[in-house]
Amino acid sequence: MSPRLPFARPGASRALTLVRVGVASAVALAWMSALPLAGQQTGSTDTAASPTASCPWPATPGVPWADTAAAAAHLTAVGAPPDRRAALLADGDSAYARGRHTTAYTAFAEAARDSATYEAFWKAGRAAVDVGQGIDDEDGAHGWYQRGETWARRAIQLRGDRPEGHFVLAEALGLIALDVGVRQRVRMATEIRSEALATIAADSDYAGGWHILGRWNEGIMDLSGASRFFAKAFLGAQVFGEASWEKARNDLARAARLEPTRIVHRLELGRVYMKTDQPGKAGAELQATLALPPQDEQDCDYLGEARALLERLRG
Numbered sequence: 001m002s003p004r005l006p007f008a009r010p011g012a013s014r015a016l017t018l019v020r021v022g023v024a025s026a027v028a029l030a031w032m033s034a035l036p037l038a039g040q041q042t043g044s045t046d047t048a049a050s051p052t053a054s055c056p057w058p059a060t061p062g063v064p065w066a067d068t069a070a071a072a073a074h075l076t077a078v079g080a081p082p083d084r085r086a087a088l089l090a091d092g093d094s095a096y097a098r099g100r101h102t103t104a105y106t107a108f109a110e111a112a113r114d115s116a117t118y119e120a121f122w123k124a125g126r127a128a129v130d131v132g133q134g135i136d137d138e139d140g141a142h143g144w145y146q147r148g149e150t151w152a153r154r155a156i157q158l159r160g161d162r163p164e165g166h167f168v169l170a171e172a173l174g175l176i177a178l179d180v181g182v183r184q185r186v187r188m189a190t191e192i193r194s195e196a197l198a199t200i201a202a203d204s205d206y207a208g209g210w211h212i213l214g215r216w217n218e219g220i221m222d223l224s225g226a227s228r229f230f231a232k233a234f235l236g237a238q239v240f241g242e243a244s245w246e247k248a249r250n251d252l253a254r255a256a257r258l259e260p261t262r263i264v265h266r267l268e269l270g271r272v273y274m275k276t277d278q279p280g281k282a283g284a285e286l287q288a289t290l291a292l293p294p295q296d297e298q299d300c301d302y303l304g305e306a307r308a309l310l311e312r313l314r315g
Contacts, residue, residue: 055300085115092123101130109151118155122164125151129171142179148172163202163209170195170212186235192216193239207258211265214251217243218272245276256285263292263299267306279313286310 092107105127112120125148132144149172155165170192177188193216199209220228220243231237249272256265270285289306292299 055294055297055303085111085117085120088114089119089123092127096123096127096130101127101134105131112151112154116154116158118159118162118165121151121155121158122162122168125149125155125165125168125172129168129175132175138179142176145172145175149176160198161202163199163206166195166198166202167206167208167212170199183235186231186237189216190237190239205258207255207262207265210251210255210258211268214248214255214272215268217245217248217251218268218275221245221248222275245272248272249276261292261295263289263294263302263306266292267302267309270306270309274309274313283310283313286313 088107088111092104092111095101095107096104105124108120108124108127111117112124128144128151129148132141132148135141135144149169152165152169152172155162156169159165173188173192173195177185177192180188192212196209196212196216199206199212203209220240223231223240228240228243232240249269252265252269252272256262256269259265266285266289270282270289273279273282273285286306286309290303290310294300294303
C-alpha cells in the first residue's frame with residue numbers, strides 16, 4: 001500500500017486537510033478556521049505570530065468564523081452568565097484572538113468545568129484543535145484533537161441545533177482521521193460530511209460549513225473512479241457517490257458569497273475551476289483572491305499560493 005499523501009499547502013499547518021490512502025483511497029477532511037496562528041506550542045507555552053512587512057496582516061484580528069452573531073444573540077437572550085464564567089470566557093476570547101491557544105484552552109476548559117455551558121464546550125473544543133496543530137509531537141497533537149472531539153460532542157449534546165459544535169467536531173475528526181486505519185478513515189470521512197451538513201442545517205449562512213462540503217466534494221472527485229468504486233463497494237462508503245464537481249463549485253461559491261473577504265474561499269474556488277477546465281473563471285477568482293487584504297498569517301500563505309496558481313494558469 002502506498003503512503004498517505006496529505007492534501008495541504010506547504011507551510012500551511014492550519015490548512016484544510018484532505019488525505020488519500022493508496023488503492024483504498026479513503027478521504028478525511030478538516031477545515032481550519034482562518035485565525036492568527038499560534039507559534040509552535042509545547043506544554044502551556046504560547047507564542048503568538050506577528051505581522052510581517054511582506055504580508056502585513058492586521059495585529060488585531062477580525063471575528064473568527066466560528067464566533068457567529070447568532071451565538072452571541074443566544075447568549076444575550078438567555079441572560080448574562082455568572083461573573084466567574086463570564087470572566088473565564090472573556091479571558092479565553094482575548095487569548096484566542098491573540099493566537100494564544102493554549103492559554104485560551106485553559107480558560108475555556110475551566111469555564112466548562114465550572115459551569116457546563118454550550119459556549120464553553122465548543123470554544124474549548126476549538127482551542128484544543130488549534131493547540132494540537134501548533135505542536136510538533138504527533139502523539140501529543142493527536143491527544144489534543146481527541147480533546148477537541150470530546151468537547152465538541154458535549155457541546156452538541158447541549159445544543160445540537162447550533163452550528164458551532166458540529167463545525168468543531170468536523171475539524172477534530174478530520175485531523176484524528178490522519179492517524180487511523182483506512183476503514184475507520186472512510187467512516188470518519190462520512191461523519192465529517194454529516195457534521196458539515198448539520199452545521200448548515202443549523203445555520204444556512206455558516207460559511208465554514210459550505211467550505212467543508214465544497215472541499216469534501218472536491219476531495220472525493222480528486223480520487224480515481226476505481227478508488228471511489230473500491231471505497232463504495234468494499235468499505236461501505238456509498239455516500240462517496242453523492243460527490244460531484246458541480247457540488248464542489250456551488251458549495252465553495254456559496255462560502256465565498258457569505259464571506260466575500262475570506263481569502264481561502266476564493267482561492268479554493270479558483271482551484272476547483274482550474275481542475276474542471278474553466279480557466280476564465282479560475283483566473284477571475286484568483287485575481288479576486290489577490291485583491292483581498294490578509295486577515296491573518298495563514299492568509300499570507302494562501303496569497304502566495306494564489307499567485308503561483310495564476311502564474312501556472314497564464315503559463
